[in-house]
Amino acid sequence: MPTLNGELDLYTAPRLLDAVDGALAAGSPVNLLVDAGALTFCDSHGLEAQGKVARAGGNMELGHVSGRLRRVLDLSGLSRAFTIV
Known part of the structure; x- marks a missing residue:
């Protein structure tokens, strides 16, 4: 399971996107x-x-x-964009 720590913003999001691209590279x-x-x-x-x-x-x-984070996701309605487990 990939782990996010610290801040996820304009400057750090590319690392997450690179990891997602790597996971999606398999094509399925x-x-x-x-x-x-x-x-x-x-x-x-x-x-x-x-x-x-x-x-x-x-x-x-x-x-x-x-x-x-939970509060921000709930208040903004973004908690519906993700499956939260």
């Missing part, structure tokens, strides 16, 4: 479970990764979502 639908337990900040750039996975016919799940 991919279901990714991403550990977000150590994520301290996330802006809308995380949606780009989810969009890539969805367009490829896969699903992106977020694990260990709590605290501030």
Whole structure:
């Protein structure tokens, strides 16, 4: 399970997108479970990764979502964009 830590924003999102591209390179639908337990900040750039996975016919799940991140996802309605486990 890939783990996100620190901040996910304009400057760090390319690393996540590279990992998603690597997972999608096989060509079949991919279901990714991403550990977000150590994520301290996330802006809308995380949606780009989810969009890539969805367009490829896969699903992106977020694990260990709590605290501030959970509140931001819930308040913004973005919790519906992900499967949260």
